[in-house]
Amino acid sequence: MATDLIDKLQDDNTPSWIGSESVARNVCGLAYLTGADTTVSSAWALVFALAANPEVQKAAQEEIDRVIGNDRLPQLSDREHLPYVAAVVKETSRWHSVVPLGLSRASAEDSEYNGYFIPKGTYIMMNTWAFMHDPEVFEKPMEFKPERYLKDGKFNPNVLDPEIAAFGYGRRICPGRHLSNDAIFLLAASLLAVFDITPPKDESGKPVKLEFRPSSDVVSVTVLFLLPDYGILNLNLLVHLLISWLNGRISFMREHENDPDLQLLLENSRKRDKQRAKDTNLETYDYAALADTVEPLSLWRIRMEYQGLVDPDTDYIVEPHELKEFPKAQHTFRIFVDVPNTEGRLDEPETRLVEDFQGLPKSSDVLLFIKKAIALPISCFRPALPSMLIITHQFEPHRAVLAPFLGSFPSSKFTWEIESAGMAEHMGQLQYAKASHFYRQHKADGERHKEEGNIAFRKGDRKGAIAAYTQSLRRFEDAHCQKVLEEDKKAVMKLMAMTIANRSAAAVLPGEGQDIELAISDGKKAIIANPHYAKGYARLAKAHHANGELSEAQDALAKALRLPELENEVGLVDMLIDLQTDGKGLPENNEEFETFVKRLLEEDPESVERVKNINGLWRKRITEREV
Structure with missing residues (x-):
């Protein structure tokens, strides 16, 4: 919707464009505000209804398997061929009234109805829930029965459509009803195509009895719900996860990798996959039976x-x-x-x-x-x-x-x-061209986020810097995953090392929110990403020092200076000497200097082991007093 509105702005002149842009912004904003909780409420009711009515779920899945098959997800264009799934969506809007009492109206003038006088300005509430659960209109209204709308596999025009009340009335009926219906249809069809939704089990292994308890708010919702084999999960997680999945993206998964609800979902998914593999004997499996499908x-x-x-x-x-x-x-x-x-x-x-x-x-x-x-x-x-x-x-x-x-x-x-070898070469060329395109795109995005992190860091905005560096790393990881030349992979690995080291520097900044654990972890990761990146060792040493770990800080610098490529790095040498002298620098007095060197190279076992194979500039400064 937003992109369509933007496209329509392109040909307008400037005065008209400004007004049209304002309308477009308002339309998109209202669509989000009014649909964010109402559509989510319907999504919750849908999941609950499917879990509580396995026979409905089975019938819908059989229709999807018969019409769509197994190699793709349903689309909006499939709706006319999936009448039962469409009926599930209709029944969801009837069975669970998202706005039970509708939105209040005010009478425009004095009027009389069935002997009741209604003065002008009287607030009127429409009992949508009562309309949708009237036993004279809907047989067994408390039951979830999608088949009530169907006759001979087609919609029965003699059955009242829930849309007459579910989205309001008259000229002010909800203009977003079509968008909502499309979203819930895609959600329902995609869930049914992929998942079996069942109640969780209790300690004895028996399914938990599900009890539907919608809230009595203006918008009737419930914060928690039950998902198949996954226990109680946060609704927002499911909705965002499904949106990300349906859009073919994994960014939500990566950005919420530490979310306990998501971890629970993934862990139970792995358990279910293991159990499925355990229950399936690949040697005796009836593969031939699949030929008919x-x-x-x-x-x-x-x-x-x-x-x-x-x-x-x-x-x-x-x-x-x-x-x-x-x-x-x-x-x-x-x-x-x-x-x-x-x-x-x-x-x-x-x-x-x-x-x-x-x-x-x-x-x-x-x-x-x-x-x-x-x-x-x-x-x-x-x-x-x-x-x-x-x-x-x-x-x-x-x-x-x-x-x-x-x-x-x-x-x-x-x-x-x-x-054939020829076809393989052709496919390889196509894949390389595609990989090169995405490599350049992800690399450019990573560099942009990295610069955003640098700007935030210079402003002292730790949180903003860490967030930007994290986004940068994800884009660099995407670039590194592409099947491109080895030199391209090495180039992006160097960028990753720089970005990880920068995030370590942001995490160790003093003050509220300091994250020493992240700083140390990132210092180590930067070294792994590029073993010859001097700042990686410097960041790790600084993080250890900030954590009061003097020995670990010196070890990090010593490890770097043992490498021939880094043995003459002035910054690393200065840092190590600074730590070895408690910030005082090398002694000016010859006798004190000789005592210091003897302790460092001969008397202190820990120090002797640490500097044993360090050559280059550090060794020269210690043995030749070169500055």
Whole structure:
């Protein structure tokens, strides 16, 4: 809506544009203010109704599976083909009156109704809840029955539509009702396409009895609700999570990674996936039965990407020059099953399944992965077969093992092939071009947020600086994930090291909100991102020193000065000497200087060990009094 209004402004002259912009701003603002709580209230009621009425949920899911299939989410254009799901939305607006008493009106003049005199200016409340629960109009009104609106699979015009009252009356009926209906339909259809919504279980393993208790506020809402297998969650989390998911973004997930509600959701999702895998025997699974569910022209593509050297103990990505430090590091590979996105495009696919392998996967590993992709995909997909399975040329050595299984399906419904080298090269070029585009975009966004952080830091705005640096790091991470040249990845890693070090500096600023733990953690991360970045060691040392950890601060600087690339860094040398002399600097008196050096190099065991392999400028200053 906002973008449409903006587009309409483009051709207006300046005076008209100013007025139109004001209208556009007001329309968008009112749409948000009036829909933020009302639509959320309907969303809560929808989730509750589905959990409390499994037969309704099952009927709606069967309709979606029959009409849409398993390879995409429902869209608004599907609504006319999903009458039962649309009826669920209608019944939600009837069963739960979001504004139970409507919005008050005032009589414009004296009037009389059924013998009652109503003076001008009298406030009138419309009992919407009573209209929607009138047993003479709706049979068994307290029950959630979407089928009441349908006859022979179509909407029954003889049944009263809840919209006659749910959104108000007359000329002042809610203008956002169509937007609300669209939003709730997409929410309902997408939830039903992906999730089974059930009540949580009590300590004995029995489902908890659900009791619907809407509030008596002007807008009837309830803060907490029950979600399948996830216990009590905050409603705003679900709504924002679903909006982010439906928009194809993961920014909400990343920005709320420490939210306890989200952690609970993800943890229980992992538990459910583990249980599902435990309950599914891939060796005895009836794959052939899925042949009857194949959607015409559905396409999957299986590909593999090299993920680099990874240390199995820490999951740290190891650079070739770090192999001595991480001798257990192994080459890792990741296999994907790509399916077209909701727009039917495979150049920006959705992922049906992804799995990591230490070492190049064997033929048996690849076969098992394909079986999982069919029978045990990630939880937003159902078991299914495509009509066409494309396998990239990297898997050509496994053809002999894959062929018997893939050839067992009816060729009239399922075909498969391994890409030719030429096709693989063409796809690789397309992917590289796409990756390069997104790399540049994410890198530019990261640099912009980094500069915003620098500006906030210079103003002493710790909170603003940390927030901007965090956004910058997320964009740099997005850039680093792209399949681009190694030199491009190294360039963005250096930017990440600088940004992490800057965030450490912001976190250690004295005063309210100082976060020493973050400062130390970021100092270490900056060093990992770029082992030759001097400021990373300096930030870590400063954070340790601020925390009263003098030895750790000196160790951080000593580690840097042992590196040939950093042994002559003046700033690091000055910092270490400053810590070693308690801020006094090297003694001016020769006798005091010799005593200091002897203690540092010979008498203090901790110091002797720390400076043992430090050469360069620090060694010269200590042994030759070079300044």
